[in-house]
Amino acid sequence: MWTIAVAVACVALYLLWRYHPRYGGNPGLPSFPIVGCLPLILLNKHRFYEWSCEVFESAHALTHLVFMGSHTTIATADPRNVYHILKSRFDFYPKGPNFYPYFHDIFGVGIFNSDGPIWRFQRKVASHIFTSNSLKDFVVDIADAEICRRLIPALEFARKDQSGCPLDLQALFMDFTFDTISQLTFGVDPVRLVSCKFIKSRLNGNVQHVEVGVEGGKSNCIDCSDYIQPNGQSLSSHAEDGRTLQRESGVSYMKVPGDLIQGFAEGFPAALHIIANRFLTPKFVWQAKRRLNIGSEKKLRHALKAVNKFATFVIEKSKNENSRRKDLLAMFMQVSKTQVASLLEGEDDVTWKENGDNEEGQALSDSLLKDILLSFILAGRETVASGITFLIWQICLYPEVEEAIHEEIKRILKDRQLNKSGAKEVGTFAYEEIRKMHYLHAALSESMRLFPPIPSDPKYAAEDDVLPDGTKVQKGYEVSYNVFAMGRARQVWGDDCLKFKPERWLGEDGAFVAVSPFKYPVFQAGLRTCLGKDFAYIQIKQVVASLVRDYKISLSPGFKPKLSFSINMLMTNGLPVILHRRQNDAAS
Numbered sequence: 001m002w003t004i005a006v007a008v009a010c011v012a013l014y015l016l017w018r019y020h021p022r023y024g025g026n027p028g029l030p031s032f033p034i035v036g037c038l039p040l041i042l043l044n045k046h047r048f049y050e051w052s053c054e055v056f057e058s059a060h061a062l063t064h065l066v067f068m069g070s071h072t073t074i075a076t077a078d079p080r081n082v083y084h085i086l087k088s089r090f091d092f093y094p095k096g097p098n099f100y101p102y103f104h105d106i107f108g109v110g111i112f113n114s115d116g117p118i119w120r121f122q123r124k125v126a127s128h129i130f131t132s133n134s135l136k137d138f139v140v141d142i143a144d145a146e147i148c149r150r151l152i153p154a155l156e157f158a159r160k161d162q163s164g165c166p167l168d169l170q171a172l173f174m175d176f177t178f179d180t181i182s183q184l185t186f187g188v189d190p191v192r193l194v195s196c197k198f199i200k201s202r203l204n205g206n207v208q209h210v211e212v213g214v215e216g217g218k219s220n221c222i223d224c225s226d227y228i229q230p231n232g233q234s235l236s237s238h239a240e241d242g243r244t245l246q247r248e249s250g251v252s253y254m255k256v257p258g259d260l261i262q263g264f265a266e267g268f269p270a271a272l273h274i275i276a277n278r279f280l281t282p283k284f285v286w287q288a289k290r291r292l293n294i295g296s297e298k299k300l301r302h303a304l305k306a307v308n309k310f311a312t313f314v315i316e317k318s319k320n321e322n323s324r325r326k327d328l329l330a331m332f333m334q335v336s337k338t339q340v341a342s343l344l345e346g347e348d349d350v351t352w353k354e355n356g357d358n359e360e361g362q363a364l365s366d367s368l369l370k371d372i373l374l375s376f377i378l379a380g381r382e383t384v385a386s387g388i389t390f391l392i393w394q395i396c397l398y399p400e401v402e403e404a405i406h407e408e409i410k411r412i413l414k415d416r417q418l419n420k421s422g423a424k425e426v427g428t429f430a431y432e433e434i435r436k437m438h439y440l441h442a443a444l445s446e447s448m449r450l451f452p453p454i455p456s457d458p459k460y461a462a463e464d465d466v467l468p469d470g471t472k473v474q475k476g477y478e479v480s481y482n483v484f485a486m487g488r489a490r491q492v493w494g495d496d497c498l499k500f501k502p503e504r505w506l507g508e509d510g511a512f513v514a515v516s517p518f519k520y521p522v523f524q525a526g527l528r529t530c531l532g533k534d535f536a537y538i539q540i541k542q543v544v545a546s547l548v549r550d551y552k553i554s555l556s557p558g559f560k561p562k563l564s565f566s567i568n569m570l571m572t573n574g575l576p577v578i579l580h581r582r583q584n585d586a587a588s
């Protein structure tokens with residue numbers, strides 16, 4: 001009797017759940033009382049973005065609702081909705097109060113973690129700086145030196161290694177971008193990438209870190225000056241004290257004690273990792289841990305202490321330096337009080353400014369400077385490493401794409417020889433040469449369509465609203481556009497949406513043709529479009545062109561990437577490859 005009653009109750013409960021529009025009847029993602037769809041997310045965490053596409057497919061629509069216990073998210077992959085959120089109703093959709101607390105400990109009110117007047121102000125200052133030609137030249141210069149003096153020597157060292165173990169390129173690119181973005185932002189060279197250290201990957205998915213060539217505490221790395229470029233020129237400059245790179249260009253880097261750099265280089269990624277995991281933990285749990293200073297939150301505090309110590313030191317030292325530095329810190333420090341006053345004209349609310357404006361003769365307070373600069377490190381590190389990694393992977397999978405890129409490089413190098421230009425100033429490629437690489441530009445855009453470095457972007461609904469596709473939005477909902485799913489949606493990209501096809505970005509004359517950023521919001525779109533987009537393209541193209549010029553790269557046999565579930569799209573098992581030196585017909 002009891003058994004039957006329990007069975008009937010179970011069936012009734014199941015039916016109630018199954019057909020409830022918020023739970024089992026939700027066409028997008030079924031959910032459960034209290035915990036919402038969190039169990040399904042955790043169950044699919046190892047393939048989160050692939051799974052999110054399946055959810056869109058099962059909803060038979062480009063927009064669906066996701067119930068997460070007490071809060072609701074609208075997930076969309078519809079370009080019309082993206083236009084609405086990022087442009088026509090921009091003010092309705094800030095990052096919002098659900099976002100700030102996660103990143104506040106590290107980025108404070110920096111550009112990445114603010115809205116309203118304080119964001120607008122930073123955006124205006126930064127836009128002015130980011131459009132300067134000297135900064136663009138600096139970006140090319142930094143990447144050029146890092147590729148010639150560190151990346152290629154490291155690859156050579158790894159290639160000559162006899163162990164037969166594949167090389168994890170992603171780990172190398174992460175070190176590469178940490179160096180370049182730190183140089184661009186703080187004018188400090190952390191020297192994460194060194195030719196004597198390279199990281200090997202095992203096929204069981206465990207990444208093994210191997211240091212090679214270190215003898216009795218002294219490294220026998222390939223010396224930068226020993227490395228002969230494919231064009232036969234020797235690279236003569238050398239790290240001055242292992243921490244400072246003074247280049248012929250006259251760009252000087254600040255000298256910072258090694259322990260501070262080490263603290264920053266280790267603390268920053270560690271802090272980001274812990275913050276990313278906050279998103280997978282109920283808010284009250286990580287906030288309680290934070291208050292009690294225990295577990296991961298204790299580690300976070302420790303990591304942030306090192307990051308702040310470094311940033312404070314560098315900012316303080318910059319005040320007393322009268323150097324020819326061209327980095328973002330130096331440029332932000334040159335902003336005058338008059339410029340600030342004119343940028344703030346017309347703003348009703350400048351109370352935030354009074355609170356932070358405590359530095360005599362300095363237009364931006366130290367704490368705001370720190371928030372802004374650390375936001376740039378976030379913006380330009382993993383994103384760029386992700387862009388390079390996934391493009392190299394696609395190149396390995398599609399030999400015809402590799403061939404087309406190689407042909408383009410050969411044409412450019414031939415032009416260089418005919419015109420006797422470019423090669424003298426740079427070891428890799430000059431800006432004008434990078435601009436001419438239309439096919440590579442297309443291949444990169446295509447790679448980021450399928451594997452966007454920032455795979456989704458959540459906003460907060462500050463008002464009740466209706467999206468262009470008719471979806472009703474209540475104030476307080478999260479509205480998130482899924483860049484990954486958009487890039488793979490048949491309704492957006494057509495029947496061949498899953499095909500890697502750089503040609504879709506090329507006109508009949510072979511020139512790159514851009515699409516609407518609302519259809520392709522890889523760099524966001526509208527008023528908050530990524531400020532570093534052009535720099536990212538330059539740097540990624542510079543690296544990939546240099547690699548394809550010198551090497552044929554093959555994947556470690558049997559390799560399949562596992563996509564990370566994180567703020568940035570990365571491979572949790574790295575990118576294990578084998579390198580083969582090309583017969584250098586490209587340079588000839």
Ligand code: HEM
Nearest residue numbers: 111379380383384387453454522523524528530531532536
């Ligand atoms: C492939 C590389 C990159 C991709 C895919 C990318 C993508 C994005 C995206 C999606 C956003 C919007 C984030 C949000 O507000 O939620 C963003 C913002 C931003 N990016 Fe990038 N980014 C890249 C590289 C860079 C680089 C190299 C820099 C700087 C050197 C940079 C600087 C910024 C800044 C300052 C913002 C904040 C803009 C604002 O809120 O007004 N990005 N980026």
